[in-house]
Amino acid sequence: MAKFKPLDDRIVVEVLEAEERTAGGILLPDAAKEKPQRGTVTAVGPGKLLKSGARADVTVKKGDVVLFGKYAGTDVSVGGQEFKILKEGEVLARLD
Secondary structure (H helix, E strand, O other), X not given: OOOOOOOOOEEEEEEOOOOOEOOOOOEOOHHHOOOOOXXXXXXXXXXXXXXXXXEXXXXXXXXXXXXXXXXXXXXXXXXXXXXXXXXXXXXXXXXX
């Protein structure tokens, strides 16, 4: 696994694969698959730098499964693996 550290309030997410079948069991071709909108957090930055000089805590942690917007973040490839770098504010929810 590639190691890199996001800055400020950014997080690195390993995007989970799109569903290959519908709820009814129909197999989807690659062209019909929805863009995945959830992934596992693999790295977390130190938090946003506040005017006071302190850092705001990041509410997600490594290993959390999160939901994000369809076009949120930046797609990157590091060491042959695909990741998405998001600002914490682009995370819509954390799955428990």
